[in-house]
Amino acid sequence: MDFIQLLASGLANGCVYGLIALGFVLIYKATEAVNFAQGDFMMLGAFICVGFANEDFLGWSFWTAVPLSIFFMSVFGYLFNWGVLRHMFGRSQTAIVILTIALGFILRFAAGTIWSHEPVSLETPYAGKDVSFGGVVLGIDEILGVIVTIILTISLFIFFSKTKLGLAMQAASQNQLAAYYMGIPVKRIQSMVWGLSGAVAAVAGILFASKGAIDPSAGLLGIKAFAAAAIGGFGSLPGALLGGLIIGIVEPLSSRYAPPGVSQIAPYAILLVVLIFRPGGIFSQTQKKKV
């Protein structure tokens, strides 16, 4: 029973990791840039929602706050690519890595200045309620997290395989030049992918903040999600979710059953093992580069 309880809460955590990792992978696939600030995007999305919904701030209805914060995060992602990252075209990956790390610092600083460094929790209509299935007690927030992740995954899948825009995004990420020749506005598509990834990060942030408290340094969670993305294989959307679930489940189980200290190490240890033995991740997509 204990085991199932841990598994369920791990699953809910894993969904948040998986969603952040999904954001990384979207950006990486589309632009080959690695967004080290994705965790901070998640944090910012959560804080924007807190700013709209909590009584201490604006105190609007939760159901208006959620779409508004998702919208603001996608605008933020779009503008960041449009205003900053696009001008980095042709520069080394190191420069982009450092740039996004610096962006993370700025977002952390901004969130801390606007909403204070104290941990806050998102006030939701369903806070504190839980359901019990034959001895296993699950919070509504946890169940909702899993359901939202499943819905989001399915709709993203349909979006990428059925809609024109989704297909254009796929084309632009597979071969920019060919996509450009086909009349796809690659630059705008890339900004849109950033916007999409910002929206996904906002959803992850809202799920995270409704489950527990969030503070500006919560963005460091992104590093775990990063490990999740790499475990799954950097270019694979289902891989990112799977990696997130693996890390989410391993964490509570190892802190319960393994000696102390192991649970902090476990996600990164898995990452190192995967990188060493299966360098491309579980869903490996790396191929040999030709001259």
Added chain:
Amino acid sequence: MRFVFKTSYDADINWFKHKTQAFWYFVLFALMLALPLYFYFLSDAYLLGEITSVMIFAIAAMGLMLLTGHTGLPSLGHATFMAMGCYLNVIYLNLGVPWLLSFVLAGATAGAVGTLIALPVLRLHGVYLALATLAMSILTGDFIVILEPWTGGISGLAVPDISIFGWEVNKYANPYRFYYVVLIIAIVIIMAYRNVLRTPLGRSFTAVRDSEISAQAMGINLTVTKSSSFFLSATTAGLAGALFGHSAGYVTNETFDVVMSITLLMMIVIGGLGFIHGAFFGAVVFGIIPVAIANGRSLLSTSFDININIPGLENGMFAVILIAFILFEPMGLYGRWLKIRTYFELFPFYRKDMFRRQKAYLKTERVQ
């Protein structure tokens, strides 16, 4: 305007390009040698201690510069190698190894362990290396806690004094001696660095940075080159870590955290990627900014009665400066200095695009 007429092949790899350059470096050397005298007469060695720690960070940044600036491999885990160097140095010292030997051994062991860790990842491209080193950097604190019998874990470890053939050096008892020890080590490392860059190995570092495929086509063994670069880089960082330990006097599991790794990376970017000078410029900037912010704050509160007390302001400012540098001055402070110098050297003939990269294309690692 100076034109260096090269009459021998050595002119390309000489220490100094021309006599004037050599003259200015010797002036700098003499100034650095004489610097403690000034503080001695002032009888206030606080600032000297700050300069010493800037030099220690410059050594660590040189280690990272070799890897990131010259070989093109980003590492987010150089604080780990500093930690290894620091702890190994203390462990050797406590075993009774003389300081000179333990210092060098600590660096070499850190380098060897670092290479062993990085070897499997080096086959992959940049992002994975950044990721693996980041994971390594996060795990450092946890491993220090796990290895408590040797490292002292959370309660920390006291670093013994430096003793070179009976000549005792302690940062607090005698900051002047410590300054000279660090200065000499820094100079030795700069000379070694310069020498590595003019060997075939050093040339292949730059070749790998500029294009892995063409380097391979020229017969360069990628794995050997990358792992040698990693070894040298981690060794240098380990040496810097050992010095940092002596400078701090006491280290715990929280001393070498991720922020320190990222700071090192920020240093070399602000200083100028790909230049030895850049490591020093970056370290100086990171030494000055906190002091400048503190001074500016006290100036505002005393003379204008404005109290700014925003937590995390330093980090936010670092980040803004860093983004500005990446966007507008990718060559860093040293690059800016090069441009200014070239402007005056060529006086009426300097053109705006002189330092522009010839090729700007999407650097892709995928099959196209």
